[in-house]
Amino acid sequence: MQDKNRGEELKDDETIEEFIELDQDGEELSGKDTVKKLREKIKKLEEEKQDYLDSWQRALADYKNREAQIEKEKKEWGNYAVKRFAEELLIVMDTYDSARSNVSAWESVDQNWRGGIEYIFSSFENKLKEQGFEKFGKVGDEFDPNLHEGLEVIDTDDKSLDNKIAQVIMSGYKYKDNVWRAAKVKAYKLK
Secondary structure, eight states: OEETTTTEEOOTTOOOOOOOOBOTTSOBOOHHHHHHHHHHHHHHHHHHHHHHHHHHHHHHHHHHHHHHHHHHHHHHHHHHHHHHHHHHHHHHHHHHHHHHHSHHHHHHSOHHHHHHHHHHHHHHHHHHHHTTEEEEOOTTSBOOTTTEEEEEEEEESOGGGTTBEEEEEEOEEEETTEEEEOEEEEEEEEO
16 A cells, blocks of 8 residues: 555554644644635745745855955955055165165175175065065156155256156055155256
8 A cells, every 4th residue: 555645654553644734723624624624734835935935045145245254344444454465564674775875885885795685685576576565756757746755855946857756765555556655866857
């Protein structure tokens, strides 16, 4: 014998329990009343199922949104860490640039020692470039107030020098094409 509802084989000594609904007095409900009660139960179960599905979908959406937020925050914190490290390294680079700007003192130092220092600082500069930093501000560049902070204006009669950088006090840096720090310069101005 096979239970049609479950598709399972029944043993001879097993019986199939029938669904019998009783009213409040313990009397068996009529077929019509039983169907009505079952429909109500099905409707209630479908509503519960939909509530659970909606809750699950909201939870899944919240989870995905949180994952995206975490990824965004990781990138922001990574960029912040790089920038903080670079700020400290830029101070070292500024010191090196300052030492090299005193040409007579720099050239009087032993050439092998000077070459080693130049190699070390070019390695620092390359590491900065790898992280997205770019140094700018050279003597002879056109003065640009978006890139340069003018500390002093030097009068000139030479038209070719007008609005050109005369001296770099502190190099500027861009980080991923955005000005990180303006170059501090002295610029020529035609009289």
